[in-house]
Amino acid sequence: MPRTNAIAASTTVTTAAGGVYVGIVAVHGPLFPQTPPGWGAVVAIVLVSTVIGIVTFFAGLEQIGPTRASTLSTFEPVVSVTLAILVLGETISPLQVLGGILILVAVIVCSVT
Numbered sequence: 001m002p003r004t005n006a007i008a009a010s011t012t013v014t015t016a017a018g019g020v021y022v023g024i025v026a027v028h029g030p031l032f033p034q035t036p037p038g039w040g041a042v043v044a045i046v047l048v049s050t051v052i053g054i055v056t057f058f059a060g061l062e063q064i065g066p067t068r069a070s071t072l073s074t075f076e077p078v079v080s081v082t083l084a085i086l087v088l089g090e091t092i093s094p095l096q097v098l099g100g101i102l103i104l105v106a107v108i109v110c111s112v113t
Helices: 006-028 036-064 066-073 076-088 094-112
Strands: none
Touching: 006 036, 036 066, 066 094, 076 094
């Protein structure tokens, strides 16, 4: 990262991922959404989860450094589960709560040592 910027790094990552998906499609064949909401979900995944997510991660990496960025990124599963509960109305089991707690404990242990 010292010799590149967030856009260049993001382009490399997404191009490599795209190459993998081309290989998967070559083996299994394409499967496209059948409804407009399905296409909307694809667009949202591309823009929000992929483009914005990767670019902002690399931009943050430039600003705060790799150690802090990787530590903060371990909160991603907890944030994802919380958003699934709040936005999508998902339910969470006690075992999933325990898993989330273990993730938080691991983050704390990693950041202290």
